[in-house]
Amino acid sequence: MSALSHLKVLDLSRILAGPWASQILADFGAEVIKIERPNAGDDTRGWGPPFLKDEAGNDTSESAYYLCANRGKKSVCIDMKSAEGQETIRQLADQSDVVLENFKVGGAKSFGLDYETLSARNPGLIYCSITGFGQTGPDKDRPGYDFLVQAMGGLMSVTGQADGEPGAGPQKVGVALTDIMTGLYASIGILAALAERERSGLGQFVDLALLDVTAATLANQASNYLVGGMVPGRLGNAHPNVVPYQSFVTSDGHLIVAVGNDGQFRRFVAELGVPDLAADARFETNQLRVRNRDSLIPLLQAKMLERSKADWLRDLEVAQVPAGPINDVSQVFAEPQIQARGMQINVPHPHNPDLQLVANPIKLSRTPAQYQYPPPTLGEHTEQVLGDLMQDGIDD
Numbered sequence: 001m002s003a004l005s006h007l008k009v010l011d012l013s014r015i016l017a018g019p020w021a022s023q024i025l026a027d028f029g030a031e032v033i034k035i036e037r038p039n040a041g042d043d044t045r046g047w048g049p050p051f052l053k054d055e056a057g058n059d060t061s062e063s064a065y066y067l068c069a070n071r072g073k074k075s076v077c078i079d080m081k082s083a084e085g086q087e088t089i090r091q092l093a094d095q096s097d098v099v100l101e102n103f104k105v106g107g108a109k110s111f112g113l114d115y116e117t118l119s120a121r122n123p124g125l126i127y128c129s130i131t132g133f134g135q136t137g138p139d140k141d142r143p144g145y146d147f148l149v150q151a152m153g154g155l156m157s158v159t160g161q162a163d164g165e166p167g168a169g170p171q172k173v174g175v176a177l178t179d180i181m182t183g184l185y186a187s188i189g190i191l192a193a194l195a196e197r198e199r200s201g202l203g204q205f206v207d208l209a210l211l212d213v214t215a216a217t218l219a220n221q222a223s224n225y226l227v228g229g230m231v232p233g234r235l236g237n238a239h240p241n242v243v244p245y246q247s248f249v250t251s252d253g254h255l256i257v258a259v260g261n262d263g264q265f266r267r268f269v270a271e272l273g274v275p276d277l278a279a280d281a282r283f284e285t286n287q288l289r290v291r292n293r294d295s296l297i298p299l300l301q302a303k304m305l306e307r308s309k310a311d312w313l314r315d316l317e318v319a320q321v322p323a324g325p326i327n328d329v330s331q332v333f334a335e336p337q338i339q340a341r342g343m344q345i346n347v348p349h350p351h352n353p354d355l356q357l358v359a360n361p362i363k364l365s366r367t368p369a370q371y372q373y374p375p376p377t378l379g380e381h382t383e384q385v386l387g388d389l390m391q392d393g394i395d396d
Contacts, residue, residue, distance in 0.1 A: 002029020003367040007194070010092050011035065011073065012080075012101040012113065014042045016146070016176055017130050017210065019069040020183025021190065022100055026072030027360040027369040030098075033385055034073040034376065035080070035089060041378040042066060052352055060351040067375045071347055071357060074373070074381035086112050091389055093118045093125065098190055102130040105140045115205045125203040126193045128186050134209030144210045146176040153178065153214025158221050161236045170234065182213045243289035244268070244297065247326065248304040255309050258322040262286060271319040272303040349374040 007030040011022040019034075019042070026032040036042055048063035079085040090112065093099050099118060101108050108114040108129070115127040129135065132144010150156050150172045160171035189206040197203060215222065220241060221232045232240055237256065239245035244265070247256045259265050262285055266278040277283055277299065282292040289296055304312065309325070316323040327335065333344050342359055349355040360369040 001367065002370055003364060005029035005031075007031070007097045008095060009033070009098040009100060010089070010096040012089070012099065012103075012108075013130065014102065015044055016069055016179040017182040017186065017208075018100050018102045019044075020180055021128070021130075021186035022073065023069050023071060024183070024187045024360065025098070025190070026373075027362075027371065028364075028367070029370060029372075032073040033092060033096075033381075034070065034075050035092075036075055036077050036378060038077040038079055038379070041075070041077070042070070044069070045378065052349065052355060054351045055353075062349070062351060062375065062377070067355070067357065070375035071371060072373050073376055074385055075376035075379055076382045076385045077379035078382075080111055080113075088386065088389070089113055090118065090121065091393070092385075094122050095389075095392070096122070096125065097194065098126045098128065100128045100130070100186070100190070104143060105131055105135055119203055119205075123202055124197060126190055126197065126206065127203065128190050128206040128208065130182060130186055130208045130210075132210045134212060135207045139211075146179045146210065147172055149178045149210040149214050153211050154218055154221075155214055158218070158232050158234060158240075160234045162234050165236065168234070178210050178214050181217050182208055182210050185213050185216075238293070238297075241290060242286060243293045244300055246297075248301055250304055250309040250312055251307060253309040254326050255312060256324055256326060257316070258324075260322065264321055265289070267319045268316070268321045269300075271315055271321060272300065274299065274303060345371060347371045347374045350377060350380075 004025055007025065009022055009025050009030050009032045011018065011032050011034045013019055013022065014036075022030075022032045022034070034042075044066040045061065045063055047065040049059070050064045051059040052062040052064065052067060054060050078088055080089065093113070099113075099115075101113070109117075115125075115129070118127060119125050131140070132149060133139040133142055151170070155178070156170040156172055159173060161168045186206065186208045189208060193204050193206055224230045224232050224240060235246075237247040242260065244257055244259050247254050257268065259268055262278075265283075265286075266275070269275055269277040277296070281288075283289050283296055307315070313323055313325060325331070332338060338344065343361065345357055345359045347355050347357050355374055357371075359371075362369060
């Protein structure tokens with residue numbers, strides 16, 4: 001028995017934020033029915049290369065991008081623009097606990113698939129809508145894209161090298177983080193609404209906006225402004241509130257040092273061979289080090305150049321100073337810790353039984369994540385799901 005095996009989710013979303021949320025629910029046992037356009041499917045199916053290769057080494061139609069967010073689901077092709085298709089989706093919603101969609105504001109209503117219509121037929125329905133800017137406000141009708149919202153939501157203003165340094169300028173995060181965080185918040189909102197439904201018996205509407213999520217996840221940077229009146233800027237790999245907490249250059253490459261308290265700082269400078277810095281009136285506390293970072297960092301950087309990356313990682317671990325390598329993605333999945341935690345999984349696919357995916361990171365002791373299905377091929381489950389729906393109608 002999986003944690004969510006009692007739930008049925010009707011997923012009308014596409015691209016990343018919505019599929020990310022429904023994949024989380026699928027990992028914990030929910031039956032997720034993914035509605036796709038006939039002959040086209042989710043846009044991300046074509047977002048390659050790379051594409052999954054078959055056993056002969058030939059590209060298939062399944063892009064790596066699509067595969068990252070759609071495991072555990074059943075793909076059903078329905079023409080949403082047809083009256084018959086719309087009624088079929090309504091009938092599926094009648095049997096569902098959750099509907100998830102990412103139409104533009106008003107888009108679902110134009111198909112007769114909005115919350116008001118579906119909840120009138122199924123009062124216990126949890127209906128989650130993901131848009132760029134939410135269901136209200138002056139920008140509600142604007143289309144929203146991760147890159148656009150990373151910029152508009154302030155994330156790019158605190159990401160990248162500081163002005164005056166080589167390569168300075170705002171940068172987007174290297175993954176579609178706003179989409180992914182919105183998917184995470186959507187799954188939390190859905191589960192909260194389901195928990196409340198156990199008491200009231202009623203569903204509700206869950207309104208998620210990429211811009212809201214981006215503002216919320218500015219975290220300490222937002223608080224630096226709201227509480228301290230400080231508009232954060234770009235610091236490259238440095239931290240606005242903790243020093244030294246950044247990357248350093250060694251004799252043969254980069255690594256990061258994450259000194260989180262004064263005791264770690266004393267051990268760090270002792271290992272560097274400059275223990276007197278811990279007693280320097282400019283650097284005794286983190287507050288002072290933040291204030292005087294421009295004086296401190298060059299002194300530390302000069303010492304870091306004296307040893308290799310491997311030597312520093314070994315010596316700092318012995319000294320109990322948090323430090324780590326800057327891995328590329330291949331090195332991430334070669335990490336013994338990642339392998340020991342089961343973060344790389346094999347989910348056999350019809351085109352390739354050796355499909356490798358990233359595991360769900362949530363570890364539940366009694367009802368762990370299970371990977372029941374690979375990301376489905378387009379329309380793979382249409383006949384099965386619609387056949388079951390028709391049979392249910394006959395039985396009723």
